[in-house]
Amino acid sequence: MKLALFGGTFDPVHLGHLAIARAAAAKFDLNLIYFVPADVPPHKGNRSLTEFQHRFAMLALATADEERFVPSLLEANSGQPNYSIQTVRRLKRTLKKSDKLYFLIGIDAFMEISTWKQPVQLLAECDFIVASRPGYSLADLGKALPEGVRPTEAALQVLRKQQATGTIALPSTTIHLLTEVNENVSSTQIRAAARKSVQQLSRYVPATVASYIKKEHLYISTSAQREKGDTRNGKVLSFRKAHDQESKEQG
Secondary structure, X not given: OEEEEEEEOOOOOOHHHHHHHXXXXXXXXXXXXXXXXXXXOOOOOOOOOOOHHHXXXXXXXXXXXOOOEEEOOOOOXXXXXOOHHHHXXXXXXXXXXXXXXXXXXXXXXXXXXXXXXXXXXXXXXXXXXXXXXXXXEHHHHXXXXXXXXXXXXXXXXXXXXXXXXXXXXXXXXXXXXXXXXOOOOOXXXXXXXXOOOHHHHOOOOOHHHHHHHHHHOXXXXXXXXXXXXXXXXXXXXXXXXXXXXXXXXXX
């Protein structure tokens, strides 16, 4: 069986994520793609994230009609930074020896891989599928690799004029470039549309996710909520807070 691990914050999952997954599944004949939302992403700093329960619920809605897409709880409720090297090894322990695992990632995230925890060891764990886009060359990808597997400066010079397509073969892994993706979605677009109609929001996220966002009043600034007199945090979050309060009272 051929599988891929697709990690990220998915805040929220959008049409760009799904386009990447579909293109990867088609090109590499993947049987399953695990969408793994991070509970505590180590590279997001102080950025505020939507509650994990909401992000997972939206993933479940977005992948419900895709037989090969599986929302995963691999990094749920960890309470500590979710490092990809640990997640990959945890998943591999559940696989058969005959299974082939890929790490699916967007090119912007891949460009920071040398700053990740144990990047050389991570690259050795499985092959990578990198969703590329215009403007990047093979040299850009080569330069992003951590020391120890990074091509020499002379090799990078040769790669500089070559677009990021094809594959990069390294001693420990192969990096496959996925170029068949043209769906560009930004978090700025989603947050702007979240204040408008479900129909407008559905230009960027699946319709079921758009309905969920509107129902739970997600991605609306605090000031906007105050103007509407809406102080609700969403049903999933409210339940969690109520449960915590109840536990304190019983304790």
